[in-house]
Amino acid sequence: MLKGLNAVVTGGSRGIGREIALKLAQNGANIFIPDIVISENTEQTLSDCRALGVQAEAMVCDVSSFEAVKEFCDRMAKEFGGVDILVNNAGITRDGLLGRMSEENFDAVIATNLKGAFNFCRNLYRNFLGRKSGRIINISSVVGLNGNIGQVNYSAAKAGLIGLTKSVAKELAARNVTCNAIAPGFIQTAMTDALTPEVRAQYEASIPLGRLGIPEDIANLALFLCSPSASYITGEVIRCDGGLAM
Numbered sequence: 001m002l003k004g005l006n007a008v009v010t011g012g013s014r015g016i017g018r019e020i021a022l023k024l025a026q027n028g029a030n031i032f033i034p035d036i037v038i039s040e041n042t043e044q045t046l047s048d049c050r051a052l053g054v055q056a057e058a059m060v061c062d063v064s065s066f067e068a069v070k071e072f073c074d075r076m077a078k079e080f081g082g083v084d085i086l087v088n089n090a091g092i093t094r095d096g097l098l099g100r101m102s103e104e105n106f107d108a109v110i111a112t113n114l115k116g117a118f119n120f121c122r123n124l125y126r127n128f129l130g131r132k133s134g135r136i137i138n139i140s141s142v143v144g145l146n147g148n149i150g151q152v153n154y155s156a157a158k159a160g161l162i163g164l165t166k167s168v169a170k171e172l173a174a175r176n177v178t179c180n181a182i183a184p185g186f187i188q189t190a191m192t193d194a195l196t197p198e199v200r201a202q203y204e205a206s207i208p209l210g211r212l213g214i215p216e217d218i219a220n221l222a223l224f225l226c227s228p229s230a231s232y233i234t235g236e237v238i239r240c241d242g243g244l245a246m
């Protein structure tokens with residue numbers, strides 16, 4: 001379905017990003033991972049993608065740095081023929097109650113989760129205009145819709161990503177480029193492994209479907225949004241949360 005298309009998946013070496021990379025690779029897309037450090041996880045994801053018969057490369061790139069992202073996007077154009085699919089997935093948390101949240105932790109979360117997506121959309125703007133087609137998927141969160149105690153920084157970044165998604169969708173629609181956001185609920189990854197068993201049990205009890213999600217739940221939705229079946233969907237925010245935020 002995606003044979004020969006080039007997909008950039010930020011934060012694609014582990015967690016949700018890794019699963020999205022594998023799902024797109026299973027469907028024929030070449031995978032490119034901008035990663036803050038090339039780790040064993042990165043190498044593993046690349047070799048798992050290559051085993052599916054596609055090209056897979058990683059390049060060191062801090063998504064929060066406009067210059068580093070520009071360099072990455074320039075290399076994509078020169079060495080690999082540009083980008084068809086962009087998944088802005090890289091994210092961090094620096095949780096804390098408002099009364100104790102440092103300026104540094106607020107700025108760091110905005111820089112990676114929100115500005116990182118701007119950096120890619122901005123530096124791939126001409127790429128997408130020229131291609132007259134393309135898919136952009138931003139990984140937001142249900143806390144961007146509803147807010148959350150201890151996550152003023154993260155929920156602001158994820159809500160900002162929804163505004164960014166709708167504006168990019170409006171600006172690029174005339175060029176046949178869609179831009180959508182996925183709002184995951186609680187998904188089992190390193191990010192949620194940090195929860196204590198008590199907190200985890202509380203979360204599970206609050207999810208109508210009665211369980212945390214798995215990265216593949218998000219990857220299946222990302223694949224759908226990249227597929228021809230989703231060609232008339234843009235500017236949308238789709239929750240994938242077991243009913244948590246309804």
Ligand code: NAP
Nearest residue numbers: 011014015016036062063089090091141184186187189191
């Ligand atoms: P994760 O397991 O912590 O993985 C995050 C990925 O982002 C890692 O590959 C990490 O690279 C990369 N990354 C972080 N900062 C970066 C930077 N400055 N430049 C480049 N790469 C960077 O997270 P996850 O749980 O899979 O979450 C993926 C996305 O889904 C995030 O945007 C998160 O906010 C969102 N989300 C997650 C949940 C959940 O329950 N897990 C719920 C809602 C939304 P390293 O491996 O080098 O650290």
